[in-house]
Amino acid sequence: MKKAVGFDQKLQLHQLDHIAREFSRVENRQQLYDLVDQNLMADIAGAKARLNARTILFKIWVLVDNENVELRDRGLQLFANASREERLLLHWGMKLLAYPFFRDVADQVGRLFQLHGEFSSLQLSRKIFALYGERRRVSVSMGAVLGTFKHLEVISEQKKLYVNAEKIPIHQLEFKLWLIEIMLKATEKSAIELKQIATEPCLFPFNLDITESELRNSRLQVTRQGIDMVMVVLR
Template identity: 35%
Template sequence: MSHRAKQIGFSQRVRLEWVEQTAELVMAGNDQAAINVALQDLLKDKVSIAGDAVRGNREKIITILFKMWVAVPRGLEELRADGLEILRTLPHDARIAVHWGMALAAYPFWGAVASQTGRLLRLQGTASASQIQRRVREQYGERETVSRAARRVLRSLMDWGVLSETGQKGVYRQGEILRIQDAQLIAWLIEASLHARENCSGAIRDLLDSPSLFPFRLSQIPADHLASKSPRLELFRDGMDDNLVMLRKQTTRKC
């Protein structure tokens, strides 16, 4: 596992409305200082109330929000720019797909938790927190920080509406599913999910049905059409049926 993939980073419960507000601030043309002030004001009565610790929970949440939409990791600048343009065209209830993509690209740990959750939901119809945490610890190590961060990602997934509680404590079922047919958005999501992979590549049919994208149902679109939607995607043919797509070297992080 690469150094970037080993990092957890996403260690707080982050509500979808906070992510949406951050993107709105960016689209309105605010600079980083103004966005920080606005987010501090947004969260002051919701997180670390009456607290002013340098690295309290509020500051950690703002760091996560910044990494998703404001000061993104190197190699994600063009993905972010295109994501903002797509956001401007989407109805409010469909914007979750773009926020999800930026979470995947900026935080591979988010993708790891999502993938394990999606696999369990597909296999048995429900997913328990203990099962998900155990599988994520197998990837990231037997550390309490891993379990704690996984729990907070799961709480975020609840807040985002993609998981719902069952009658059994700590057991979740699939929440709302968003069906996506727009080829531009599908290509963008595929590109975002490739950033969460160590080798930055994958078979198109696997990517379209990836467990890390479990809240969405992506339409099956021709490989050539998919690759044509982004200059940062490169298509390879592997045999008669398999089409592989990868991020172009000059536009991405080191894979």
């Protein structure tokens, strides 16, 4: 069976900010549909393209799986006073949860950056086609994800090669903990070694340094295996 793709429209930060900000203000979902559609008109002329973008935005922040509602709600609480970089982190985490295709492209991009420091569209296409099959829908969606990366300024294009933008530091502990929990759920990992968190490929835009002491009294559990292996476990 072919793997679902779904992410077929480039998104911009202000579009993501708009739906996250308005979600808690509106009285009903229809009102939110109308507000989002009106906001998208400034960027997207075609009704079909706007519908696609709106569908993606709603899946990211509104129509989340029941098991992720609590994470989404915590994300919205953090969003209220977040900086631009912190808002980007929140949107990134919710996209990882909502769209496995987005997560897989982010993962492969992160791996290519770790190996080569740059990548071409051809290199990425080979990786994604191996996972999803070589079909037009996959090509279109990969272009949409890369376009989103560029709009969010986490990659840039230089001489037909993509390079990593400067990593975004995360200073606030609550944002670090939220993103780690999101990453574990999105990648379907029950645990990860503490020192591997900073190099998790799908989190390539961020500088995510966290210590064992910062994890104490959090929703994540820390266990030790052997002398020097510290594991972070999703409760």
